[in-house]
Amino acid sequence: MDESLRVCDVEKYYGTKNNITKAVNQVSFTVEKGEFTGIMGPSGSGKTTLLNLLSTIDRVTAGHIYYGDTDITELDEPTGALDSRSAQMLLNTFCRMNEELGATILMVTHDAFSASYCKRILFLKDGGIFNELIRGRKSRREFLNEILDVLALTGGDSNYVK
Ligand SMILES: Nc1ncnc2c1ncn2[C@@H]1O[C@H](COP(=O)(O)OP(=O)(O)OP(=O)(O)O)[C@@H](O)[C@H]1O
Numbered sequence: 001m002d003e004s005l006r007v008c009d010v011e012k013y014y015g016t017k018n019n020i021t022k023a024v025n026q027v028s029f030t031v032e033k034g035e036f037t038g039i040m041g042p043s044g045s046g047k048t049t050l051l052n053l054l055s056t057i058d059r060v061t062a063g064h065i066y067y068g069d070t071d072i073t074e075l076d077e078p079t080g081a082l083d084s085r086s087a088q089m090l091l092n093t094f095c096r097m098n099e100e101l102g103a104t105i106l107m108v109t110h111d112a113f114s115a116s117y118c119k120r121i122l123f124l125k126d127g128g129i130f131n132e133l134i135r136g137r138k139s140r141r142e143f144l145n146e147i148l149d150v151l152a153l154t155g156g157d158s159n160y161v162k
Pocket residue numbers: 014015021022023024041042043044045046047048049050
């Protein structure tokens with residue numbers, strides 16, 4: 001991305017008047033150029049819905065998403081179908097793209113190990129952002145432990161953790 005991505009008060013509702021699911025509920029965040037940010041959250045927390053909104057596959061019910069003139073079709077769940085060795089190679093490639101080329105990466109994952117490669121993690125729950133972790137100067141192992149702590153506290157997807 002050439003520009004930062006700005007997500008402003010985005011909401012996505014599914015269903016009818018009498019039976020509404022707030023799949024994404026009042027979500028706001030910014031991803032600056034060069035960041036490597038993860039989005040985590042239990043099943044049903046709105047990750048896929050959010051990605052579909054960011055990639056314009058789906059339309060927001062309310063709110064705004066601003067980005068530059070870049071095509072965002074690359075956003076997906078990149079390691080989902082890979083074996084662990086290929087996934088690790090891809091994650092290392094993401095790190096190098098981020099650090100050496102200044103590429104902006106936004107990745108959705110269930111997997112704490114994959115997430116530990118990110119520099120920031122946003123945690124979704126019930127359609128909203130409920131926590132944020134910044135890696136800072138911590139080692140990847142320390143960051144992984146922090147991520148696992150958040151997942152454990154929130155009853156997150158421990159069954160997805162390798
Ligand atoms: N097309 C749809 N019609 C109705 N409800 C939907 C639709 N897509 C998603 N939802 C609902 O919106 C909420 C968020 O779903 P979403 O698929 O975004 O979660 P997710 O975080 O990607 O989950 P998972 O980790 O299982 O992939 C859930 O309650 C889901 O049932």
